[in-house]
Amino acid sequence: MGLEEKLPSGVLLTTVQGLVNWTRKASFWPATFGLACCAIEMMATGAARFDSGRFGMEVFRASPRQADLMIVAGRVSQKMAPVLRQIYDQMPEPRWVLSMGVCASSGGMFNNYAIVQGVDHVVPVDMYLPGCPPRPEMLLDAILKLHDKILAEPLGAGGRKMLAAKEAREGKPVVAPGAMPSSYRYNKQLRQEWEQAAAEGREEQLRIEKWMERKR
Amino acid sequence: MGTFMGGVKSFGVTFSHMFKKTVTTEYPEKPDATAPRYHGRHILNRWPDGLEKCIGCELCAWACPADAIFVEGGDNTDDQRFSPGERYASNYQINYARCIFCGLCIEACPTRSLTMSNEYELARDSRQDLIFTKEQLLAPLLPGMEQPPHAMRLGATEKDYYLGAMSNPGTSAGAETR
Numbered sequence: 001m002g003l004e005e006k007l008p009s010g011v012l013l014t015t016v017q018g019l020v021n022w023t024r025k026a027s028f029w030p031a032t033f034g035l036a037c038c039a040i041e042m043m044a045t046g047a048a049r050f051d052s053g054r055f056g057m058e059v060f061r062a063s064p065r066q067a068d069l070m071i072v073a074g075r076v077s078q079k080m081a082p083v084l085r086q087i088y089d090q091m092p093e094p095r096w097v098l099s100m101g102v103c104a105s106s107g108g109m110f111n112n113y114a115i116v117q118g119v120d121h122v123v124p125v126d127m128y129l130p131g132c133p134p135r136p137e138m139l140l141d142a143i144l145k146l147h148d149k150i151l152a153e154p155l156g157a158g159g160r161k162m163l164a165a166k167e168a169r170e171g172k173p174v175v176a177p178g179a180m181p182s183s184y185r186y187n188k189q190l191r192q193e194w195e196q197a198a199a200e201g202r203e204e205q206l207r208i209e210k211w212m213e214r215k216r
Numbered sequence: 217m218g219t220f221m222g223g224v225k226s227f228g229v230t231f232s233h234m235f236k237k238t239v240t241t242e243y244p245e246k247p248d249a250t251a252p253r254y255h256g257r258h259i260l261n262r263w264p265d266g267l268e269k270c271i272g273c274e275l276c277a278w279a280c281p282a283d284a285i286f287v288e289g290g291d292n293t294d295d296q297r298f299s300p301g302e303r304y305a306s307n308y309q310i311n312y313a314r315c316i317f318c319g320l321c322i323e324a325c326p327t328r329s330l331t332m333s334n335e336y337e338l339a340r341d342s343r344q345d346l347i348f349t350k351e352q353l354l355a356p357l358l359p360g361m362e363q364p365p366h367a368m369r370l371g372a373t374e375k376d377y378y379l380g381a382m383s384n385p386g387t388s389a390g391a392e393t394r
Contacts, residue, residue: 048239048240049239049240049241050240050241050243051240054240102282102312102313102314102315102316105313105343105346106311106313106314106343107314108282108313108314108316109281109282109314109316111282111283118313118343120343126341127339127340127341128313128339128340128341128342128343128346129338129339130312130313130315130338130339130346131317131336131338132315132316132317132318134336135336137241137243137247137248137336137337138336138337138338138339140243140244141243141244141336141337141339142339144244145339145341149341178340178341179340179341179345181337182243182244182337183243183244183245183247183337184337185244186244186245187245202356204348204351204352204353205354205355205356206356207257207335208259208333208335208355208356209356211333211334211335212387214249215334215390
């Protein structure tokens with residue numbers, strides 16, 4: 001994604017990969033791309049109560065040259081699409097895109113000629129966050145899932161080769177990186193339960209069960 | 217002197233915050249409870265014997281302002297029974313990339329089959345994964361419930377189910393009184 005693509009593929013990168021990915025996820029600066037009501041929730045996420053600074057991303061960069069993550073918050077009109085693409089092109093690699101809210105993810109309830117039916121028509125999206133608008137916890141959850149994905153990302157051609165060899169040897173992981181809800185991933189017991197349920201293909205039922213227990 | 221004290225006073229305001237209670241939530245470790253009627257992901261409920269409450273009437277799909285719900289009805293027969301009454305939903309999908317969590321589908325549902333939970337951690341990295349199928353939406357089988365298809369256990373006809381719904385809510389318990 002970044003400099004590592006220029007390295008020869010024979011260079012051993014296994015622990016460097018862990019370190020590089022950790023630095024990438026731990027200092028994850030977002031570019032603001034607030035377009036509508038989702039931007040209000042995005043601002044709340046950066047403020048004191050939810051405090052995205054806990055995850056090393058309190059500075060929302062107004063300049064795309066200093067940003068790693070573009071949070072597309074709100075509906076993207078046809079007129080805004082080229083601007084969005086330009087901002088994305090100005091961001092340095094490695095870069096990620098989070099599509100916040102249903103309008104950015106798929107057009108949402110605005111299925112009409114004025115709105116782009118999902119920003120993935122314009123830029124590659126790494127995480128889709130539903131909700132109208134999503135609450136700040138949902139945005140934090142999406143960002144933490146993206147962290148999980150970044151940590152598992154192979155570094156360069158050598159890293160991809162090693163990942164392919166590992167998957168051929170052990171098979172794909174039961175829970176794909178970025179698929180587990182954050183409140184489960186950050187709790188050891190819940191995490192094990194989720195992994196077990198995912199192996200049985202009933203993780204969504206587990207989620208309803210846990211919610212029913214809490215409600216009682 | 218007065219202007220000097222004015223400047224110091226403002227530092228005092230900042231300093232006093234050192235002794236105030238912190239407002240930051242510890243989200244991933246200890247999530248705050250949502251409001252009790254928070255609109256989260258949907259649940260397709262079951263009767264206490266395990267039969268599905270959904271009758272495949274598509275009223276939720278018609279009520280949906282974002283066209284996020286897809287329902288396909290199927291006919292129950294005596295040896296293949298999924299819900300009391302004539303019909304059941306043979307296919308049921310909610311597209312969370314479209315759903316705006318307005319709750320109109322919940323209001324439209326005539327059997328309290330569709331209700332909402334307070335779960336909100338729904339982000340995924342592909343649009344395909346955001347389309348929840350009937351298997352993902354259906355409530356888990358609680359103790360005493362039996363996996364459909366099976367015969368009606370709580371009455372001779374569907375009327376016994378519907379008329380007893382208040383005292384026999386199944387997994388939608390609590391949603392009726394709200």
